[in-house]
Amino acid sequence: MSKPLSDHDRRKQISVRGLAGVENVAELKQTFNRHLHFTLVKDRNVAATRDYYFALAHTVREHLIGRWIRTQQHYYEKDPKRVYYISLEFYMGRTLQNTMVNLALENACDEAMYQIGLDMEELEDMEEDAGLGNGGLGRLAACFLDSMASLGMAAYGYGIRYEFGIFNQKIASGWQVEEADDWLRYGNPWEKARPEYMRPVHFYGKTEHHPDGVKWVDTQVVLALPYDTPVPGYRNNYVNTMRLWSAKAPCEFNLKDFNIGGYIQAVLDRNLAENISRVLYPNDNFFEGKELRLKQEYFVVSATLQDIIRRFKVSKFGSREIARTDFSKLPDKVNKYLHHWSNVWTHFPVKLNVHILSPAGVQAWDICVRTCAYTNHTVLPEALERWPVDLFAHLLPRHLEIIYEINRRHLEKVAAKFPGDHDRLRRMSLIEEGGQKRINMAHLCIVGSHAVNGVAQIHSDILKATVFKDFYEMEPHKFQNKTNGITPRRWLVMCNPGLAEVIAERIGEDFIRDLSQLKVLRKYVNDEAFIRDVAKVKQLICQSEINILPYKVHATTQQLFSNCQPLKVFVPVPSISKEPNKHWTPRTVMIGGKAAPGYHTAKMIIRLITAIGDVVNNDPVIGDRLKVIFLENYRVTLAEKVIPAADLSEQISTAGTEASGTGNMKFMLNGALTIGTMDGANVEMAEEAGEDNLFIFGMRVDDVEALDKKGYHAAEYYNHLPELKQAIDQIAGGFFSPKQPDLFKEIVNMLMHHDRFKVFADYEDYIKCQEKVNDLYKNPREWTKKVIYNIAGCGKFSSDRTIAQYAREIWGVEPTLEKLPNPDDKH
Numbered sequence: 001m002s003k004p005l006s007d008h009d010r011r012k013q014i015s016v017r018g019l020a021g022v023e024n025v026a027e028l029k030q031t032f033n034r035h036l037h038f039t040l041v042k043d044r045n046v047a048a049t050r051d052y053y054f055a056l057a058h059t060v061r062e063h064l065i066g067r068w069i070r071t072q073q074h075y076y077e078k079d080p081k082r083v084y085y086i087s088l089e090f091y092m093g094r095t096l097q098n099t100m101v102n103l104a105l106e107n108a109c110d111e112a113m114y115q116i117g118l119d120m121e122e123l124e125d126m127e128e129d130a131g132l133g134n135g136g137l138g139r140l141a142a143c144f145l146d147s148m149a150s151l152g153m154a155a156y157g158y159g160i161r162y163e164f165g166i167f168n169q170k171i172a173s174g175w176q177v178e179e180a181d182d183w184l185r186y187g188n189p190w191e192k193a194r195p196e197y198m199r200p201v202h203f204y205g206k207t208e209h210h211p212d213g214v215k216w217v218d219t220q221v222v223l224a225l226p227y228d229t230p231v232p233g234y235r236n237n238y239v240n241t242m243r244l245w246s247a248k249a250p251c252e253f254n255l256k257d258f259n260i261g262g263y264i265q266a267v268l269d270r271n272l273a274e275n276i277s278r279v280l281y282p283n284d285n286f287f288e289g290k291e292l293r294l295k296q297e298y299f300v301v302s303a304t305l306q307d308i309i310r311r312f313k314v315s316k317f318g319s320r321e322i323a324r325t326d327f328s329k330l331p332d333k334v335n336k337y338l339h340h341w342s343n344v345w346t347h348f349p350v351k352l353n354v355h356i357l358s359p360a361g362v363q364a365w366d367i368c369v370r371t372c373a374y375t376n377h378t379v380l381p382e383a384l385e386r387w388p389v390d391l392f393a394h395l396l397p398r399h400l401e402i403i404y405e406i407n408r409r410h411l412e413k414v415a416a417k418f419p420g421d422h423d424r425l426r427r428m429s430l431i432e433e434g435g436q437k438r439i440n441m442a443h444l445c446i447v448g449s450h451a452v453n454g455v456a457q458i459h460s461d462i463l464k465a466t467v468f469k470d471f472y473e474m475e476p477h478k479f480q481n482k483t484n485g486i487t488p489r490r491w492l493v494m495c496n497p498g499l500a501e502v503i504a505e506r507i508g509e510d511f512i513r514d515l516s517q518l519k520v521l522r523k524y525v526n527d528e529a530f531i532r533d534v535a536k537v538k539q540l541i542c543q544s545e546i547n548i549l550p551y552k553v554h555a556t557t558q559q560l561f562s563n564c565q566p567l568k569v570f571v572p573v574p575s576i577s578k579e580p581n582k583h584w585t586p587r588t589v590m591i592g593g594k595a596a597p598g599y600h601t602a603k604m605i606i607r608l609i610t611a612i613g614d615v616v617n618n619d620p621v622i623g624d625r626l627k628v629i630f631l632e633n634y635r636v637t638l639a640e641k642v643i644p645a646a647d648l649s650e651q652i653s654t655a656g657t658e659a660s661g662t663g664n665m666k667f668m669l670n671g672a673l674t675i676g677t678m679d680g681a682n683v684e685m686a687e688e689a690g691e692d693n694l695f696i697f698g699m700r701v702d703d704v705e706a707l708d709k710k711g712y713h714a715a716e717y718y719n720h721l722p723e724l725k726q727a728i729d730q731i732a733g734g735f736f737s738p739k740q741p742d743l744f745k746e747i748v749n750m751l752m753h754h755d756r757f758k759v760f761a762d763y764e765d766y767i768k769c770q771e772k773v774n775d776l777y778k779n780p781r782e783w784t785k786k787v788i789y790n791i792a793g794c795g796k797f798s799s800d801r802t803i804a805q806y807a808r809e810i811w812g813v814e815p816t817l818e819k820l821p822n823p824d825d826k827h
Contacts, residue, residue: 024108029116031059050186052118053096053126057189060099060109064230066823068239074820075154081813082311083148083155084336086304087141088296089280090159090242091133091166093490093636095190095229097124101494102150102232128183129635131165132244132280134594136662137377139636140799143662146487147803149233149240150513151815158304160296161191161227161244164279169594169633174610178282178597191227191244197310198248199224201302203295207398216398222273223248224303234489234513237820245303247276282596294387294395308334328363331370335811365406365448373810374445374452375482377659379462385441386432392439403439407431410447417474428470446471446478451810453480456660456681458701482806483684484660485799488515491666495640498537499671503791506530513817516795525788534791535784538647538671580621585774588627590642592634601746606630608744611736639663644670648773651676652766654757656701665797671787675769677762681797689793693786697769698762707761714752717760724763728752 036042036055047055075082100106113120133139141157148155167178205219224245231240249270275292276299312333313322378384392400407430418424430447432438446452446468454460460481464472472479493500493512503511506524511517524530591609595602613628631638649667651658651674658680668674668685675695676682686694699707718725732748734741751759776783795801807813 024105025112025115028059028105028108028112031062032056032112032116035059035062049122050126053123054187054189056109056113056123057096057127060096060103060105061189061230063103063105064099064232064239067232067237067820068230068241070237070820070823071239072241078154079333080154081333081335081811083153083807083811083813084304084308084334085141085144085148085155085157086300086336087137087157087159088300089133089138090130090141090145090157090244091135091138091636092130092142092229092242093139093640094124094127094129096127097494098146098490099232101489102146102234104235128186129165129637130183130188131181131635132159132162134166134280134282140484140662143485143487143490143799144803145231145240145242146234146489147485147799149231149238150236150487150489151800151803151807152233152236152238152818152820153240153803153807153813153815155240157231157240157242158300158307159242159244160277160280160300161246162277162280163246166280166594166635167282167597171606171610171630171632174607174614176595176603176606191229194226194228194243197226197307199226199303199306200250201299203298203395205397207401214398214401220273221250222276222299223250224299226303226307235819236817237822243304243307245277245300247274247278247299249273282594291391291395294391298396298399308336327367330367334371335813336372369448370450372449373806374449376442376445376452376454376463376468379459379467379657379659386438387441389431389437389439400439403430403444406444406447414474424470428474442468443471450478451480452478453482453810454659455482455484456684457481457483458656458678458683459659459680462656462701480809482802482810483681483796484662484665485797485802486662486665486669487799488512488669490640491643492669496537496644496670499534499644499791502530502533502537505533513800515798515800518792518795521788521792525785525792530788531781531784534671534787535780538784538787539645584625585777586625588629590629590631590646592631592638592642594634601750604744604747608731608736608747611744615736639666643667643672646670646672647777648672649674649676651680651682652698652762653677653679654759654762655679655699655704657757665794668790668797669794671791673773673783673786673790675766675773684796685790685793688796689790693789693793695769695773697765699758704758707758712755712758712761714755714758714760717763718752721760721764723767724760 032055035058036044036047036051039058040047040051040054042051097106100109110120113123133141141159145155145157163182163184165181165183168181170177170179201222201224202216202219203222205216208215208217225248226243226245229242229244231242233239250273276295281290281293281296312327312330313324389400392403411425411429414425414428415421426433428443430440430443432440452463452468452471454463460479464476464479468479489512500512503518503521507517507520521530593606595606609628610630613630616622616626616628631642643663643666646667649664649672651661651664653661655677656679661680661682664674664676664681664685668689673693673695674682674685675697677698678686678696678700682694682696686696718728728748728751730736731744734743737743776786804815807815
């Protein structure tokens with residue numbers, strides 16, 4: 001693992017961290033002391049480390065405020081088309097260091113704290129992770145916000161301000177134990193409440209049909225209170241806004257209850273309304289049709305649309321005067337980007353206060369389609385939302401009527417294009433019949449958008465060929481691909497400044513805003529000095545290869561095992577035991593992930609990993625040649641430490657099951673080599689870096705389809721491969737759980753009889769590929785050359801590139817690399 005940088009090395013890293021000018025340092029110290037006294041009401045005699053963190057956070061935030069206000073003024077003056085990114089998850093992590101990097105304040109703040117006598121890393125560790133997401137989707141949303149600000153786009157993130165984020169994970173006696181993530185208990189210095197923009201959101205009630213239209217009456221109202229967080233671009237003086245909604249009960253009491261002494265109960269009932277934003281659902285890839293989840297979705301959509309329409313109407317910065325009333329112009333000024341889910345379209349005619357059957361309703365629907373775009377993030381059917389019609393009728397009765405009308409018109413178009421194809425009508429309907437009626441939200445998203453995209457080329461192709469084949473044949477022009485990306489600011493400059501500096505010494509700093517410039521590094525592949533510098537950063541000494549599998553532990557048992565692969569962690573154990581005197585490349589295998597609290601099998605997977613670790617780490621024959629470590633409470637902040645240390649990244653999902661992945665890109669950018677299948681973005685990573693520079697194994701999508709037709713039988717592989725049989729037998733027989741021999745039998749049963757991910761089919765090829773890894777790792781020079789090829793091939797995987805493609809090809813917005821004037825400038 002990479003060693004901590006010394007003070008001397010850290011202070012050498014000036015170019016990517018910003019200059020520490022004397023005036024800057026003096027001003028920062030003065031502002032820090034002012035906030036300690038006047039904001040926190042403390043002095044140095046009583047202030048604790050957390051107080052110092054808050055004083056520093058307010059100091060850095062002060063540098064954001066002028067830029068934040070000026071950015072919004074700029075948008076109102078220029079009146080550009082605005083992009084609204086709506087997501088239930090924004091996994092932001094920590095804000096302090098990221099803000100210092102983007103404002104070029106890191107060195108100056110470091111020096112200021114050093115002069116005051118405080119340790120910067122200690123202060124940074126006091127910040128709570130803003131864990132408002134489960135994993136990949138929420139982190140992608142955070143990367144996209146960073147890129148939209150860095151590209152000077154008038155963009156806004158909209159989500160929910162969960163009081164409790166993704167749970168904190170503890171491992172007790174090998175088992176996962178959940179603790180509440182009370183991330184707001186000390187306050188959040190980065191947010192600003194905006195009660196003046198509070199919006200009502202309606203639930204329940206009934207519809208009344210009158211000659212002059214339909215009314216939704218007798219509803220329950222919840223208020224949406226917005227909290228704004230600044231999102232700074234990279235050194236361009238743009239600061240965009242992430243607006244998160246918090247649920248509040250209205251102030252009115254039931255006067256009758258009050259008069260008969262029910263005052264206390266009336267106050268307590270307010271909590272029911274505020275539960276909407278109480279907690280993040282701890283799962284992002286398995287749909288569970290709970291009323292609270294649907295409430296959360298509608299809550300954020302309703303409040304956001306009201307806010308969008310309010311902003312569309314006003315004329316200039318700070319004005320509440322109505323300037324626009326012609327909503328036919330809305331698509332020219334607004335693009336709403338729906339991140340994976342949404343029932344936004346059913347809401348649109350309601351918010352415009354028109355009847356869906358009226359001419360105005362037809363126009364409202366047309367406006368909606370031209371305004372909205374939908375991104376799909378999964379091919380797994382269990383992850384797609386299908387809401388029970390009964391639940392919809394109870395919670396959103398007016399919207400259900402609108403959905404039925406949208407479906408009627410949609411099916412009329414399908415019937416006109418494919419006359420007599422009744423089975424196609426059934427497959428393409430927004431309402432799934434048979435058993436309990438359900439609303440297929442993915443179908444609604446496609447019908448209600450002008451563009452639909454997947455997040456890797458292989459994923460987009462699968463959507464067109466299988467999952468959404470009927471819709472692609474109906475409207476092929478809608479379907480696109482936008483391969484995911486990551487922000488190089490957080491995932492290189494911030495978390496791995498040593499590597500960023502080595503790169504900047506060769507090609508300059510512009511790669512931080514244009515990652516495609518990394519391709520210039522290819523000419524340094526045989527440069528001995530560059531090889532040494534990269535190897536030094538990566539600490540490539542043949543003592544222990546850091547082998548990492550960090551994942552959100554998925555809910556379905558098959559994907560859990562397919563992704564975490566504790567079986568494959570176990571691979572070297574029998575071999576080492578069999579040949580203890582052979583030279584084995586030492587390995588440290590790290591696995592991280594959280595299981596949703598309600599999923600027993602997911603927790604069993606974690607228990608198996610920790611059990612394997614207990615045995616392997618204490619085996620006298622294996623010794624230091626293999627260590628298995630489960631990373632407790634894997635989260636953004638821990639990833640920022642682990643990813644730069646990795647030598648080998650395991651991306652081993654069965655071909656055709658992973659949409660894209662972004663962790664694979666983070667490892668690649670930080671110099672880890674990839675062992676993986678041709679799935680998700682791995683395919684494009686191999687194209688960019690050269691397939692010879694990755695360790696590719698296993699079936700391709702065509703092979704998986706052929707095996708499906710032939711029939712997959714796990715027992716064939718089990719009986720054919722002695723090492724695999726030994727591993728499975730030991731897991732099933734209690735070798736790793738001697739006190740509970742049957743503890744893992746259900747996992748083995750799943751693998752042997754119910755594994756639709758066909759883990760055993762890739763096993764033999766995986767073993768052979770790991771042998772290639774071992775051989776290459778013994779040659780540090782050749783390993784490092786492949787590392788350089790991989791880093792040089794990372795340009796495509798910047799979220800700046802992803803967002804620029806979205807902007808030009810879907811949203812109709814042109815990114816800019818121009819900077820806004822510094823707020824201190826007079827002109």
